Amino acid sequence: MKSLECLNQSTVKLLNKNSLLLPLIKKELLKEKIENFKLEEKEINKILARFFEEKKISGEEEFKRLLDDKQINRDEFINTITYDIRIKNYAKQEYGHQAESHFLKKKNDLDSVVYSLIRMKDPFKAKELFLRISEGEADFGTIAQKFSEGSEKITRGIVGPVKLTQAHPLLVEVLRTSKIGHVNEPISIDTWQIIVRVEAYQHSKFDEQMSIAMATDIFEKELEKESKTILHGMISIN
Template sequence: MSVVLEVDNQVYTAEDLVPLLTQYQMLPKLAQEILIDKLIAEIKCTEEENTLTYNQFCQQNQLTSEEQVETWLNKQGMSREQLQNLITKRLRIDKFKEQNWGDQVEAHFIKRKSQLDRIVYSLIRVEKPELAQELYFRIKDDENTFSTLAMEYSQGTEAQTGGLIGPVELNAPHPKIAQILATCQPGQLIPPTRVGEWIVIVRLENYLSAKLDLPMRQRMLDELFREWLNQAIKQKVSYLSSPVSS
């Protein structure tokens, strides 16, 4: 069988590669890419899109002549057709997403919005309840700023930022903290609350409502595609045992 790969003076045949793909857990990724290629096989790009993606590929790989492109192809063992499929793949996937889920984006966004809204909040966490109570009243009575006390007393990495965290999506904090902040108004100081091993004092600083702008629309499309692809992989991909040589 012909050699298809050489690594550090060791050669590998096509027959060698299957056990290696299994060993390095690369078969699932390979199966996914094969399935995606089948799904987008009928998706076409315009001549302008083909030219643009080809020029971008040459630029990124510093290929300034057709001779250099040929050398690159020979080194990779690829044909021109394979190269064109490779460099337009992302664009064809995006077209596939738009065709199949473009009309579902708004509904998906509305469903996800409560998790996508972002917050900025301040946090102090300490181990002793009596210390937490003292710090809470000092902040409430304006004796000290939240940031000053956070830098001095908070026992997490937030001490480095004066207790300030964010903007982060509402599901990023500990679930109990997220639940508290979801019902707060900006500027509201929450009394000491036990969260796991810590006693925390939190204050909501700002609430940033998620908007369905272009980046968010792309994210929603990506999520819908990924959910569908995961199900398709479960239904369409099987891993069969390699035949045992006699």
């Protein structure tokens, strides 16, 4: 990479030793890739208008003072505030055609769930409470608030919405296979007895926003891979 040719052998070794070389390579490689992705003036003006509103900047004179304070020119500032959208535009153009297949591979990880949870250490008490709830003798939320030994007692047992994969693998299996509203028998996870009921599933869908997110995810993975290749090359040379 041309921008890194200024680094001598000692600098490369020092940066790599302190785990700074790879982030630097990624940043410079990213800048190189999106360099030619300029926005139209109309879009830039919209972004500037939002910035002015958020920062309560009244006009161009105040904006110029801001640039002076930051010691950057207008073009540099615009490059900074349009950075994220240019990344998305690049990802959409280069990897948009792979976005849907990537989404289908990751869909299970993207789906969310809301569930009610009660956890406690005593298996006999857990069994007793499960029977009371499942037979309609007690309300799940009331029992969770009174008996649950985790932080979910504050929310009457409600957890989520959260990504399915954020839960313990054993709990994930129960959540995936449960019908909404069904109270599951207590399961053992580590030292806990867990009673769980699925309240709602939030299935991810492939729309424009998701397409951009998936394309960006692919781009980030490719960027990481390419950066590591460059890193190994620089280390082997030095």
